Amino acid sequence: MPEAQRQRTTAAPDLASRYAATRRLSEALVESLSEADATIQSMPDASPAKWHLAHTTWFFETFLLRDRLPDYRLFDGRWPFLFNSYYESEGDRLMRPRRGMLTRPTLREILDWRVHVDEAMRALLDDPAHASLIELGIAHEQQHQELLLTDIKHALFQNPLGPAMWDAREAGAQTGDAAPDWYEHPGGIALIGHGGESFAFDNEGPPHRVLLEPFALAGRLVTNGEWQAFIDDAGYRTASLWLSDGWDWVRREQIVAPLYWRDGEHFTHAGFQPRRSEAPVCHISYYEADAFASWAGARLPTEFEWEAIGLSHDPTGGNQIDEASPPLPTGSTGLFGDCWQFTRSAYLPYPRFAPAEGAVGEYNGKFMSGQWVLKGASCATVRGHSRASYRNFFYPQQRWQFTGLRLAKDL
Secondary structure (H helix, E strand, C coil), X not given: CCCCCECCCCCCCCHHHHHHHHXXXXXXXXXXXXXXXXXXXXXXXXXXXXXXXXXXXXXXXXXXXXXXXXXXXXXXXXXXXXXXXXXXXXXXXXXXXXXXHCCCCCHHHHHHHHHHHHHHHHHHHCCHHHHHHHHHHHHHHHHHHHHHHHHHHHHHHCCCCCCCCCCCXXXXXXXXXXXXXXXXXXXXEEEECCCCCCCCEHHHCCCEEXXXXXXXXXXXXXXXHHHHHHHHCCHHHCHHHCCHHHHXXXXXXCCCCCCCEECCEEEECCEEEECCCCCECCCCCHHHHHHHHHHCCCECCCHHHHHXXXXXXXXXXXXXXXXXXXXXXXXXXXXXXXXXXXXXXXXXXXXXXXXXXXXXXXXXHHXXXXXXXXXXXXXXXXXXXXXXXXXXXXXXXXXXXXXXXXXXXXX
């Protein structure tokens, strides 16, 4: 999930405590990792766990302490080259596929750097002049907490032993009011995008009007059991269900099931666990989601349809991260939690969108090409991070994130 910039924000009264809680959670997520676990990089799309810890610290040190605190001196002047991500205006950087080569600095040294930066940040946390940028930094670190979880899962999966990061937890279904089979919408003009003064990334706006035809959005996510039926019905071998690029991908990569599936099990942060048929399917690509929707006689929703329904749902509800524990889809009621949900909307700018000036505005406009919007939140999303207007985005073949689908149909 590439970093994105805010649209607008106001200072929250508990900014300092939210900053501290966010920083603590990042460190709690790696407590069970060895030095080798925290250093490994399993593919170019992923980053090592300790790199995530360092990059989020680099953000605060660079854009707040270096730029806004007089006389601050960098903890180590060599490290910005290592832990800058894509900020071209910040100069040269280590290329992403090489991050797993960073055996030094050690995890302990990075944790010491985090302490140093957190202590220095105290001078800025209570000053309203810095609140907007600190809000952005908190949201940025929350994005990387989810990435850390998905990246380390992919890395541990490469080990034939199927190592566990945490002990297994009970994966019961979420309680709450039963969802309807479908959420129906009559169509008409809808106002889409983030408005108001609360925090949002700039790609969530400006607000604009769209015309919706009558449609319905499924009341629940597609399940593992339904996906198994798709497999049993030769879904991965039926070319007519697939987009042309998707069919080429399936054959080239020899895809026969969602990522992490093995017989009746799936790989989790607690190692290989039995796969529950009633739990939401996850770790699928856009190509797979679209093929399944065709097989089911339905379609994927547009991002505007999803948002029109999502506005009436609690974005802090459902199965999301509250503490360092194994994320696992369980079957939430409501639209948020368990899995990010593919839409059939290309990730493009809204009308009148303009990226923010300066380095922190680099990460939206230049990524609006060839990717697809996902809505909602996942079981690895920090609770409170998402909202109906949130636009996650990935390339169509990517599936190491907790990605699933919710069907839609025309009325």
